[in-house]
Structure formats: structure tokens, C-alpha cells
Amino acid sequence: xxxxxxxxxxxxxAKAGYWTRVARDGxxxxxxxxxxxxxxxxxxxxxxxxxxxxxxxxxxTPLEGIPWxxxxxxxxxxxxxxxxxxxxxxxxxxxxxxLIMIVAVPAQFFLGMALxxxxxxxxxxxxxxxxxxxxxxxxxxxxxxxxxxxxxQGTGPINDHLGLPPxxxxxxxxxxxxxxxxxxxxxxxTPLMFLILLAGMLGVPSDQLxxxxxxxxxxxxxxxxxxxxxxxTVIIIALVLRAVECFKIFDLVFIMTNGGPGVQxxxxxxxxxxxxxxxxxxxxxxxxxxxILIALxxxxxxxxxxxxxx
Amino acid sequence: xxxxxxxxxxxxAVVLYPLLWxxxxxxxxxxxxTTVAGLTWFPENPTLQNFEFIFFGRAEGLVVSLxxxxxxxxxxxxxxSIMGTLVAVVCGTLxxxxxxxxxxxxxxxxxxxxxxxxxxxAVMIPVMVMWSFLGAVDTWWGLSLIYGxxxxxxAFWLMKxxxxxxxxxxxxxxxxxGCSYWRVFYRITLPIVKPGLATCALFVFILxxxxxxxxxLLTQRDWVTLPVYMATLTSAMGGQMYGMKAALGVIAAIPxxxxxxxxxxxxxxxxxxxxLKQ
Numbered sequence: 391x392x393x394x395x396x397x398x399x400x401x402x403x404a405k406a407g408y409w410t411r412v413a414r415d416g417x418x419x420x421x422x423x424x425x426x427x428x429x430x431x432x433x434x435x436x437x438x439x440x441x442x443x444x445x446x447x448x449x450x451t452p453l454e455g456i457p458w459x460x461x462x463x464x465x466x467x468x469x470x471x472x473x474x475x476x477x478x479x480x481x482x483x484x485x486x487x488x489l490i491m492i493v494a495v496p497a498q499f500f501l502g503m504a505l506x507x508x509x510x511x512x513x514x515x516x517x518x519x520x521x522x523x524x525x526x527x528x529x530x531x532x533x534x535x536x537x538x539x540x541x542x543q544g545t546g547p548i549n550d551h552l553g554l555p556p557x558x559x560x561x562x563x564x565x566x567x568x569x570x571x572x573x574x575x576x577x578x579x580t581p582l583m584f585l586i587l588l589a590g591m592l593g594v595p596s597d598q599l600x601x602x603x604x605x606x607x608x609x610x611x612x613x614x615x616x617x618x619x620x621x622x623t624v625i626i627i628a629l630v631l632r633a634v635e636c637f638k639i640f641d642l643v644f645i646m647t648n649g650g651p652g653v654q655x656x657x658x659x660x661x662x663x664x665x666x667x668x669x670x671x672x673x674x675x676x677x678x679x680x681x682i683l684i685a686l687x688x689x690x691x692x693x694x695x696x697x698x699x700x
Numbered sequence: 701x702x703x704x705x706x707x708x709x710x711x712x713a714v715v716l717y718p719l720l721w722x723x724x725x726x727x728x729x730x731x732x733x734t735t736v737a738g739l740t741w742f743p744e745n746p747t748l749q750n751f752e753f754i755f756f757g758r759a760e761g762l763v764v765s766l767x768x769x770x771x772x773x774x775x776x777x778x779x780x781s782i783m784g785t786l787v788a789v790v791c792g793t794l795x796x797x798x799x800x801x802x803x804x805x806x807x808x809x810x811x812x813x814x815x816x817x818x819x820x821x822a823v824m825i826p827v828m829v830m831w832s833f834l835g836a837v838d839t840w841w842g843l844s845l846i847y848g849x850x851x852x853x854x855a856f857w858l859m860k861x862x863x864x865x866x867x868x869x870x871x872x873x874x875x876x877x878g879c880s881y882w883r884v885f886y887r888i889t890l891p892i893v894k895p896g897l898a899t900c901a902l903f904v905f906i907l908x909x910x911x912x913x914x915x916x917l918l919t920q921r922d923w924v925t926l927p928v929y930m931a932t933l934t935s936a937m938g939g940q941m942y943g944m945k946a947a948l949g950v951i952a953a954i955p956x957x958x959x960x961x962x963x964x965x966x967x968x969x970x971x972x973x974x975x976l977k978q
């Protein structure tokens with residue numbers, strides 16, 4: 391029996407169509423494997439985008455009394471877009487988001503870089519300190535918001551250390567509220583920079599570093615001439631990641647100040663939230679959301695094409 | 701060397717300072733919550749009153765009581781985070797395998813990544829309209845579904861890097877021996893990437909557990925998660941329940957920190973979408 395079956399198998403294998411059939415089976419299974427993700431993407435991207443585009447040309451709000459698909463009854467020929475362009479609150483929120491980004495991200499970068507440089511060599515207790523350094527970024531952002539909310543109370547420990555009276559407020563002060571939010575963001579996300587930059591630094595070939603040291607390069611020279619050029623990709627990745635995430639900042643701000651005092655710390659996400667639930671201007675929020683999506687996509691495409699060139 | 705230790709210790713002190721304040725506050729009785737009667741770093745009269753209060757809705761010696769305890773939100777957080785993780789990991793694993801092995805849907809990696817680029821609030825209006833149309837607002841499956849979608853990019857890219865590390869020769873060998881594609885995937889490849897799969901699941905779980913915004917938008921009462929519950933506790937009580945809030949914060953913070961330290965080795969890979977490895 392075995393003698394008979396064995397050649398049969400090799401015979402089928404020898405047939406010209408066998409591997410193509412096998413490959414086709416693979417493709418077939420691959421198709422089923424991709425399908426759920428594709429469906430989810432269509433479900434969450436294509437359809438909502440169309441709906442958003444549609445709603446952005448109407449006055450529709452959930453209070454309108456008509457379902458969203460009948461929103462054409464309150465069609466307004468793009469007045470939302472004009473309103474957005476001339477809305478100082480929108481531009482203010484955008485500016486504050488960018489402000490947080492251009493202050494917090496570089497601060498995180500330099501602090502992270504310095505910390506990573508401290509951790510480049512082995513030293514007793516390194517593993518423990520390393521774990522401690524990573525904790526902030528694992529804590530739920532909302533809880534970080536709470537932590538700094540507690541710290542920055544008038545009767546909290548910060549004022550006590552600095553010898554300031556309880557009337558000296560942080561979170562309800564026009565200027566200091568923003569500073570508090572930025573400090574909290576730096577506290578939480580410096581570890582991320584540290585983690586990524588350290589990984590990049592450890593990826594620098596140690597023999598090159600050793601050679602430079604033997605040749606008498608100072609620490610600073612070694613850092614600038616040997617380490618930095620080899621970390622270029624890592625640095626770009628770290629900065630882009632943080633910038634993208636920072637643009638979305640919501641939890642910290644919302645819990646610490648709720649955008650206040652007034653609109654002094656209102657970032658774009660907080661503004662969209664307030665418009666959604668405070669003002670119930672859903673069509674207007676759709677307009678702004680869509681505009682932000684388009685702007686960010688264009689930025690991303692530009693960035694990707696720049697990266698592809700290199 | 702001494703200078704190095706000085707800076708390292710300084711950095712650790714800065715990291716631990718806010719944490720310590722919250723953790724100790726969770727064990728402090730009411731008079732020690734603020735510095736009005738002097739600053740106390742460690743509770744002078746340690747108490748479990750705060751925890752008792754959030755778990756049972758009242759505590760001995762406190763006049764106020766809660767109509768909602770932590771139990772509901774805790775369960776909601778667990779259920780939605782776990783189910784969301786399941787959705788993300790299953791879809792991400794399957795599709796990344798198809799992309800890596802069969803070269804299907806070559807544009808998928810980038811389009812998935814784009815999901816991560818946008819602020820969730822910029823697409824929330826249609827999602828909220830859809831969710832209420834589907835009756836998914838304030839349900840466990842509605843929140844799980846959006847969690848799964850939002851964390852799918854991480855699962856996809858993480859699993860992609862793990863699959864790329866599996867030598868194709870092993871699979872070919874199994875295939876030549878007569879295994880079907882499904883069998884090869886299920887019996888050969890999946891066991892090889894099992895540690896990666898576990899890492900991926902923990903990583904995605906942390907992300908889901910950490911969410912605040914989506915739960916805020918898509919739940920109202922029954923499936924409110926821990927962070928949202930924590931924030932509502934603030935407003936409902938005039939923001940003076942610091943100790944209880946701190947206790948809640950501690951409870952919410954523990955799982956991700958433990959899991960995060962467990963997968964420390966793979967954090968870089970996960971956070972950079974597999975672009976960097978440690």
C-alpha cells in the first residue's frame with residue numbers, strides 16, 4: 391500500500407498546476423485574514439468621512455428634530471467653513487495646542503536625551519532606576535491629570551514648598567494654568583523620549599564609540615560626532631511620535647483645568663469636546679473635524695514623501 | 701560617577717514626587733489632604749477609609765455617601781478593555797500575517813497607521829451618530845468595538861514585526877510536508893510568535909485601559925469606565941473628595957504599571973509601531 395501511495399503524491403506534486411493551486415489557497419486564506427480589518431476600516435473610515443462631509447454642509451444638530459440623513463433640509467452651502475475660518479475661538483485653540491507642542495516636545499526631547507545619556511553605561515541599580523523612570527508613561531493619563539490637579543491646588547504641596555499662600559492659584563490663573571498643563575505633559579512623556587532615545591543610543595556600535603574614546607575624543611565630542619549622527623532616524627521617529635500624540639492632548643487638560651480659566655488652556659480637542667456637548671453644534675464640529683483631518687493628512691503625506699526621498 | 705548618581709536620583713525623585721503625593725493621600729484621613737494644617741508626606745493616621753468609601757459607598761465616620769460605588773466602573777473597565785483587546789489582537793494578527801506572508805493588501809499598513817494619526821475627536825461626530833443609530837451608546841460592545849478599532853494599528857504593526865521574524869523556511873518545510881495553509885499558521889507560526897502575541901495583548905490592554913475620551917463620549921451611566929467615574933466623582937462632590945479620588949487613581953494606575961513593567965523589553969517596539977527594536 392505504502393509503495394503505491396508514495397509515487398502518487400510525488401506525481402501530484404510534479405503536476406504543473408500544483409504550486410499555483412497551493413499559492414491560490416494561500417491567497418484565499420489571506421483574503422479571509424484581511425477581511426475583518428478591511429471591514430473595520432471601511433466601517434470607521436469611509437462611511438464616517440462621507441457622513442462628516444455631508445453634515446459639514448448643513449446646520450444639523452441633534453436638537454434639530456430630524457435624523458441626520460435628512461440634514462439636507464438645513465443645507466447651508468458651506469457657511470460652516472466660513473464660520474470656522476473667522477472663529478477666533480477655533481484659531482485660539484489651535485494656537486494653544488501648537489504652543490503646548492512647541493514647548494513640551496522639545497523639553498521632553500532634551501530631558502529625554504540627557505537621561506538616556508546617563509543610562510548608556512552599566513552602573514549598579516541601573517535596572518531599578520530604569521524601571522522607575524518608565525513609570526510615568528504607563529500611568530493612565532486621566533490619573534496623571536488628577537495627580538497634578540492635586541499637586542497644584544492652592545493648599546497643595548507645591549505652594550507649601552515654595553512658601554506661597556493658598557490664594558496663589560495655579561490652575562485658575564490665566565498664565566500659570568498653561569504652565570501647569572505643560573509641566574504635567576512633560577512629566578508624563580519625557581520617559582517615552584528617554585526610552586526611545588536610549589534604545590537608539592544603545593544601537594550605536596560600541597566599537598566605534600570605544601575607538602573614538604581611545605583616540606582621545608572628549609565626551610561631548612563623542613556625543614556630537616559619533617552618537618548623534620547615528621541616531622538621526624531614531625530622533626525623527628521620537629519627535630514625530632510625540633508631536634502627533636501631543637496634538638491630540640485632551641485628558642490632562644480636561645481633568646486639570648477643563649480648558650479654563652475661560653478658554654486659557656482650551657486645546658483643539660477640548661474645544662471640539664465643548665462644542666459637541668456644551669453647544670451641541672454637531673455640524674460645526676464635523677466641519678472642524680474634517681478640516682483638521684484634511685490638514686493633518688496633507689502634512690502626513692508631505693512628511694512621508696520627504697522620508698521616502700531620504 | 702557621583703555626579704551621575706546625583707542626576708539619576710534627582711530624576712527619580714522628580715518622577716516619584718507626584719506619585720508619592722497621590723499614593724499617600726489615598727491612605728490619609730480628611731485633615732491631611734491639604735497643607736492647611738501642615739504638610740505631611742506620610743499619613744500620620746493611616747486609614748483605609750478612602751478605599752472603604754469607594755467600594756461600599758459609605759465609610760465609618762463620614763457623613764456623605766455615594767450612590768454609585770467603584771464596582772460597576774471597575775467591571776466596565778475590565779470588560780471593555782479585554783474585549784477591545786480581543787478585537788484588536790485578532791484582527792491585527794490575522795491581517796498582518798496575510799500582509800507579511802501573502803503580500804496581500806500592501807496599502808493596509810499605512811492606512812491602518814493613519815487611524816492613529818488623527819485626534820479621535822475629529823471623527824467623533826459621525827461615530828457618535830452611528831453608535832446611537834446602532835444602539836451601541838453606553839453598551840459594553842459599543843465601547844469594546846471602538847477600543848478595538850482605535851488600538852488596531854498598534855496590534856497590527858506589533859504583530860507584523862513579530863511575523864517578519866519568523867523564518868519563512870520553517871513554514872515552507874511544513875507546507876512541503878503536506879500541511880494546509882491554515883494548519884501551518886495555526887500549528888507552526890502561531891506557537892512561534894506566542895510570546896509576541898502575549899506582549900501585544902498586554903500592550904493593547906494598557907492602551908484600552910488608559911482611555912478616557914472615548915468612554916467619556918460613548919458611555920452615559922451603565923458602562924462608565926474607571927477614569928470617567930473618577931472625574932465625575934470630582935464634580936459631583938464639589939472637588940473636595942481628594943482622598944477618594946486619590947484612592948481611585950491608585951486603583952486605576954496599578955494594572956498598566958504592572959503590565960507595562962512586564963513587557964518593558966518590547967515597549968520600544970510597540971510604541972514606535974515596530975520601527976525600532978530594543
